Amino acid sequence: MGVVQDIGHILLPVDDMDKALAFYRDLLGFRVVGKGSPVWTVIETKGGQLTLWRTTEIPKVALGPKGDSSPFEFHVENFEAAAAHLESKGIRVRRNEAHAGTIWDPFGNVLRVHDHVE
CATH class of the missing domain: 3.10.180.10 (2,3-Dihydroxybiphenyl 1,2-Dioxygenase, domain 1)
Structure with missing residues (x-):
């Protein structure tokens, strides 16, 4: 039996959280389910979660x-x-x-x- 139970989150780099929320929440329809700080916000849809991660170095x-x-x-x-x-x-x-x-x-x-x- 494997040790991994599920996927916790997937990070998606963004450099402007307000702009990210306008796109992912307001336009695509994700729901905000957690905010840890101005640096990250967890969004979800019925299929899973993404963590929007604010960084100035966006790969x-x-x-x-x-x-x-x-x-x-x-x-x-x-x-x-x-x-x-x-x-x-x-x-x-x-x-x-x-x-x-x-x-x-x-x-x-x-x-x-x-x-x-x-």
Whole structure:
């Protein structure tokens, strides 16, 4: 039997907590569930938690040879509706394939968005 019970949190670097909350809470719909200090805030959705970590040295969260893929994938009910909403708010959206795409947060972190529509 393994010793790990679950994933505690995943850190996401940001350099402005107010801007991060405007994006992740107000636009994407995460709930704030913990604030330890001005340096970190825990946000969650039904699938898990992220910790927004304020730092002046932001290593961009991105993968792939072009830096345009992500270790994070957020599920949405309808990708096209979500993409249209995000674009209307000035968020860059790249459609990768049917029902999936890539967005960038205000700090340059790359995030995948995907739905399960057949």
